[in-house]
Amino acid sequence: MQTRPEARLSTSLVDLVAACKLVESAFQPPALAQIITGPVCPAQMPTSDQEWRDYIR
Numbered sequence: 001m002q003t004r005p006e007a008r009l010s011t012s013l014v015d016l017v018a019a020c021k022l023v024e025s026a027f028q029p030p031a032l033a034q035i036i037t038g039p040v041c042p043a044q045m046p047t048s049d050q051e052w053r054d055y056i057r
Contacts, residue, residue, distance in 0.1 A: 017052040 024045060027036050039045050046052040 013053060016056050017049055020052055
């Protein structure tokens with residue numbers, strides 16, 4: 001039985017990815033579109049969990 005790669009990650013990194021995705025989603029509502037002009041950092045938002053892990057590291 002193989003272990004999934006994400007199962008080997010530390011809980012803290014998994015939690016950080018989830019937190020980053022939660023914060024990013026908080027700025028997505030249309031009501032904020034008038035005042036949010038785009039991401040500051042990272043300039044290109046990660047689109048996968050692996051990209052988020054790379055960014056966090």
